[in-house]
Amino acid sequence: MFLLNGEKSDSLSLQDRGLQYGDGLFETIAVRNQQLEFWQLHMQRLLDGCQRLRIPLPDPEQLLAEACVLLDGRTDAVLKVVITRGQGGRGYRAPTESNSKPSQILAVYELPDYPAENQANGIVVRYCDTRLGTSPTLAGIKHLNRLEQVLARCEWQDEAIFEGLMLAAHGRVTEGTMSNLFFVKEGILCSPDLSNAGVVGIMREMIFEFAHKQKIPVEIAHFSKADLSAADEVFISNSLIGAWPVRQLEQQQFSIGAVTQQIISAVNAARLKDASHEVI
């Protein structure tokens, strides 16, 4: 089920720059119990991303109205919002911002049926061979240029492995293919610096805020596999899963520690009720 610029549609012009150049960005939003979780944070990131990509800003009010039409009473779902620069320009040369007519695509999918034990007992993750590129121009943005993630996710078929961690230049452990990474070492919550590669997740930002409130010290820096091996606790986050402990990384076992549990509790509480949700 899709809306394209407010109209029901299942296709897009072949001339759209989203297809031609990956010229756009997206948000993946969890809808649970009639709440568009962290809607305001998603919209803020979307607007920030459009600004960095020089795409005219969408109107969050209009997106919300369209989301409600598309959800059509569904209380639990995944809402994906894709904004492309639309058609026009000549080759890479885009139309000027005032001449751009972005394409706004809204899609609704089933909420994935994740086993509850993933959060309770943790998941198994691996390292990917596919490296993340280093692009200060695009780092942080949830843009449509996702070939590296696709290739990394091609590396395994084993259903027991939930996520693959990706390294960037100089062997820096950066993030999962679809999640942000955290680990705890001697009580400090550590997470990779994303200024040169990676997606700055909504949930990651929330987690830093929870840590701040609970006076858990945070270190955002460059880390290696060795740093991760030496960790006391490891967990991942994204908007759909919230936060899940990692119980196994390659052959190494991790226990679910106190900091991870504190963060998971805070994430779960915020998903139930947070000022940044939009109720539909």
Next chain:
Amino acid sequence: MFLLNGEKSDSLSLQDRGLQYGDGLFETIAVRNQQLEFWQLHMQRLLDGCQRLRIPLPDPEQLLAEACVLLDGRTDAVLKVVITRGQGGRGYRAPTESNSKPSQILAVYELPDYPAENQANGIVVRYCDTRLGTSPTLAGIKHLNRLEQVLARCEWQDEAIFEGLMLAAHGRVTEGTMSNLFFVKEGILCSPDLSNAGVVGIMREMIFEFAHKQKIPVEIAHFSKADLSAADEVFISNSLIGAWPVRQLEQQQFSIGAVTQQIISAVNAARLKDASHEVI
């Protein structure tokens, strides 16, 4: 004018991975005097790219037959071939190669009406502030993840400037937004190493072959702005323009030297007649 999987169409499913993730690649082929210029080289690069991206290989014979249908007697045009991984999979996770049904998109455009003086007298180019990311995973491939090029091309509107040169990490001058870069220093033909960033152009490969035949020494390495400033001659190449001298880079003037002229002659001769063309 488009063909999608052999059928006339002007739109693509919103579920196509080409749109969702930039999950695909493309070729831009000059059609002149009823010749699909360097067709075999384009097809070889397309197949190599599909292999690296694990996309099932298209059949060049079929693409050629479709191109002829689409060109419909036109003797001069630009043919763009886009291959995406098609629909399916779950998030970044792609369908297995045997379950993938790629989308094959062929488009025909007008051949750009470039002034003849661009080749005769040279063009003006600038440096872009937008940096090229460093991605050994994707370097060389003409894939659909082109946001950096789009942003670089957004940097100027001055019609007098034909191209912008992009730097990658460590200030390495790498390529133009839509062309490969060459310069000549003391009789040596120099061109940036593209193993970490950039598109390996068909015309660039041809130029190395011409240089080899004409016993012009070639150096493929990492170069800085300072190296380029110290050059005796500078030129750019791509499949549509062939090779054009750079007469001005920022405030610096360059003359059109003997090596550039030799290469341009060889390119022009090959465009008229080369075993790798396909005649329609």
